[in-house]
Amino acid sequence: MYHRIPEHTLNDGLKVPAIGLGTYSLKGEAGVKSIAGAIDAGYRLIDTAYNYENEGTVGKAIRQSSVSREELIICSKLPGRYHSYDKAIVAVEESLYRAGLDYYDLYLIHWPNPKQDLYVEAWQALIEAKNRGYIRSIGVSNFLPEHNDRLVKETGVAPSLNQIELHPFFNQGDQRQKDAEYGIIAESWSPLGRGNDIVQDIVNDEKILQIAETYGKTGTQVILRWHTQLGAIPIPKASSLQHQKENIDIFDFELTAEEMGVISSFSREDGRLWGQDPSEYEEF
Template identity: 80%
Template sequence: MNHTIPQYTLNDGLKVPAMGFGTYTLKGEEGVKSIVSAMDAGYRLMDTAYNYENEATVGKAIKQSSVVRDELLITSKLPGRYHTYDKALVAIQESLYRADLDYYDLYLIHWPNPKQDKYVEAWQALIEAKKRGYIRSIGVSNFLPEHNERLIKETGVAPSLNQIELHPFFDQAVQREQDAKHGIVNESWSPIGRGNDAVQDIVKDDKILRIAEAYGKTPTQIILRWHTQLGSIPIPKASSLQHQQENIDIFDFELNAEEMEVISSFNRPDGRLWDQDPSKYEEF
C-alpha cells in the first residue's frame, strides 16, 4: 500500500496533498473516531465547513490524533448568511473557536450566492482574515469562472483553490481550464458522485470494472485516480478504516490516456447531481 501522497503548491505558496478527506455528516463521538482513523490512515488534508456543524468534531479529532497539528491542513468554509464584511470576520473567528484552533490552513467561501451579490465583500473579509493570521490560504467553493474573474478584477487577489462538484458524470473541463489560467487548483467534492442511482452503475460498469481488474484496484480507486490525473484533489468521505485506506491507495499506478477518456466519457451536460447550479443556487 503506497500512502506517499504527491503535493500541489498553491498560487500563494501553500503546499497541499493531492488527496483529502471529507468530513460532511461526520459528527459526535463516532465522527471523531472516523476522523482520527483517517488521520492514522495517512490523510493530512481535512475538509469541513461552518454549515456542516462539525467543526468542533474535527477539532476534537485533531486533539485526539497522534498526528501533530503542523502536519495537518484543515479547511473550513464561510456560509452564505455571513457574506457581509463584518459578519464574515466574526464567522471566521467563530469557526476557529468551534474547532479550538489558532488558525485554518484553508478557508473558502462556500457558495457565491449571486442573488445577494456580496461574495466580493466576503472575499475582502477573507483577505483581511489572512492578514490577521486567522487563515494561511484563502479560496472559494462552487465559484464559476465569472465569479473568480470578478474577485481578481476587484481585489487583485486570486483564490488559491476552488472546490467544485466534479465526478465522471460532470467533469468540469471548462471550469478546470479557466481556473488553471489563474493558478487556481481544483478540489473535487462528491468525487464518485452521491445521491444518484447512476452512481451505483458506474462502479459496476463493465468498462470501469475492466480497468480496475487490469490494475488490481477497485472501481472507486480507479475513479479517484482519474481525479488526481485531471489535476484535481478528490476529498472522499469514508467512515471505516478499510475504505479510508482503500481510497488513499491510488498513487502506485497511472491510468493511460485511453483509460482516462473512458472515464470522462460518462460526462453529460446536465451532470450536476443535486441541481445546485452556482449561477442560481443560494446557500445560507
C-alpha cells in the same frame, strides 16, 4: 498498502495533499474516532465547513490523532448568511473557536450566492482574515469562472483553490481550464458521483471495473486516480477505516490516456447530481 501522497503547491505557496478526507455528516464521538483514524492512516487534508456543524468534531479528532497539527491541512467554509464583511470576520473567528484551532490552513466561501451579491465583500473579509493570521490560504467553492474573474478584477487576489462538484458524470473541463489561468487548483466534492439515486453507480460500471482489473484495484480507486491525474484534489467522504485506506491507496499505478478518456466520456452537460447551479443556487 499506504503510499506517500503527492502534493500540489497552490498559487500562494501553500502545499496541499493530492487527496483529502471529506467529513460531511461525520459528527459526535463516532465522527471523532473516524476522522482521527483517517489521520492516523495517512490523511493530511481534512475538509469541513461551518454549515456541516462538525468543526468541533474535526478539532477534537486532530487533538486525539497521533499527528501534530503542523502536519495537517485543515479547511473550512464560510456560509452564505455571513457574506457581509463584518459578519464574515466574526464567522471565521467562530469557526476557529468551534474547532479549538489557532488558524485554518484553508478557508473557502462555500457558495457565491449571486442573488445576494455579497461574495466580493466576503472575499475582502477573507483577505483581511488571512492578513490577521486566521487563515493561511483563501479560496472558494462552487464559483463559476465569471465569479472568479470578478474577485480578481475587484480585489487583485485570485483564489488558491476552487472546490467544485467534479466526478465522471460532470468532469468540469471548461471550469478547470479557466480556473487554471489564475493558477486555481480544482478540488472535487462528490468525486465518486454518489448521492443521487437517479444516476448509475459509476464505481461498479463494467468499463470502470475492466480498467480496475488491469491494475488489481477497485472501481473507486480507479475513479479517484482519474481525479488526481486531471490535476484535481478529490475529497471523498468515508467513515470506515477500510474505505479510508482504500481511497488513499491510489498512487502506485497510473491510468493511460485512453483509460482517462473512457472515464471522462461519462460526462454530460447536465451532469450536476443535485441541480445546484452556482449561477442561481443560494446557500445560507
